Amino acid sequence: MKRSLVFALLLSFVLADTSFALSEGKLSSLYGSYLKGFAYFNNGEYEKSLKEFGQASSIDPVSTHIRIKLAFVLMRLGKFGEAEKEFEHVKSMDPDNLEASLGLIFIYSYLGKEDKLESEYGYFLQRAHKLRPEDTRISEYLAQFYFYRKRLDDAIRIYKTIVKDHPDYIEAKYLLGYFYEEKGMRREAIRIWKEVLDKNPSHVEALNALGYLYAEEGINLGEAESMVKKALKQDPGNGAYLDSLGWVYFKKNDYKNAERYLKKAIEGAEDPVIYEHLGDVCVKLNNVKEAVKYYNEGLKLDPKNEALKEKVDKYGRQDKASEEESKPDKKVNN
Known part of the structure; x- marks a missing residue:
């Protein structure tokens, strides 16, 4: 009797959706x-x-x-x-x-x-x-899927909920800032990343991200330099962080130091953005030929990059014009 009862319970569980209208x-x-x-x-x-x-x-x-x-x-x-x-x-x-x-x-x-x-x-x-709305892991996977599909509003909505429910979850807060920055909401990104650093002053991604964003905005450049250097102490060979520091120096009109760090950056991370930054530095240093070379290297990695195409066209023509001007005049012998 006991055995048959256990058997019946087992089957009722595994076939829970079975129609009970069936005959015996x-x-x-x-x-x-x-x-x-x-x-x-x-x-x-x-x-x-x-x-x-x-x-x-x-x-x-x-x-x-x-x-x-x-x-x-x-x-x-x-x-x-x-x-x-x-x-x-x-x-x-x-x-x-x-x-x-x-x-x-x-x-x-x-x-x-x-x-x-x-x-x-x-x-x-x-x-x-x-x-399972309470499952943070699933929520994060979904938000990152939305980010991949360029549905930034949905990704931000989910991460705002995660941060609200888990205010001490620093990584979620950092990613919320990242999505804000991708959306072009830079003031919100700055606010969030400052909150991250208030909680954890050594958060390496936030140090770099906020330092780079300050450089992009052309604000707080001294603080930006300090932040990125702090990130580099934790990860000295990180190409992204070296690029950030190079870009801070670019914004400070320190083009020699900018070139120095950007060349180090390209050794650790081939990226079209770094090549574009290097090209921009070379333009400032009046080395247009070298600038065009770097812009072209960036285009190889990102062939659809319109900004790089425009720079290759503009400075390529400028370089050719300079070469023509530097050619000696041809004299006709009678």
């Missing part, structure tokens, strides 16, 4: 097929498992649990197209079924279906966030 005979067949399918799957006998789960699904086609088991067996057999259809069917019956969404993510990743993978990943994160 069909219910018995359903349980039998499910357990056989499960046993065959664990033994690696996937064809037999497929047959049993298929039989169980035909008895009760509304069971999402059985359809998911069936889909995973199909994946084991390399029948990804059929597995995809099963997972999609489950989603149509139960949009919040994260197991079905994960199955589709695996299939699209395995088959290299990048567009579908990206779409399903977003769907999964949105549903997971809806079901």
Whole structure:
């Protein structure tokens, strides 16, 4: 009696979505097929498992649990197209079924279906966030996905909630500042990063980010230099930090030091922004030929960069004109 009770409880749990309108005979067949399918799957006998789960699904086609088991067996057999259809069917019956969404993510990743993978990943994160809004990790994944999709308002909205609920979560606050800066909301970014540094004066990313932003704005340049140098003490070879310091010196009209640090930066991190900064310094040092070289190097890394294209065109023509002017006059001998 005790054994049969445990058996009944187990089946009622794993087949919780099974229709109770089934007759006793069909219910018995359903349980039998499910357990056989499960046993065959664990033994690696996937064809037999497929047959049993298929039989169980035909008895009760509304069971999402059985359809998911069936889909995973199909994946084991390399029948990804059929597995995809099963997972999609489950989603149509139960949009919040994260197991079905994960199955589709695996299939699209395995088959290299990048567009579908990206779409399903977003769907999964949105549903997971809806079901578990208190789970900070899921919230962050979703916000970063929105950032990747250039949905900055959504990313900011989620991180504002995280920071509100977890005011001591410094990394979340730093990233909120980063998203503000990407959005062009520099005053908000400055405010947030100052709060980060108030909590943790040695936060290396915030030191660099705020120092660089001050340089971009042409404000607080002494403080900016101090901040970036503090970041470099923690990570002396970091190309991004060296670039920041070089750019601070550029804004202070100290072009020799700017060139010195930007050349160090390019050794540690090939980046179109650093090449553009180097080109700008060379222009100030009246070395237009070298500037064009650096702008072209930046374009190789970012061929669609319009600012670099304009600078290559402008200073390339200027360089050619200088070369023409420097050529000796040709004298005609009679």
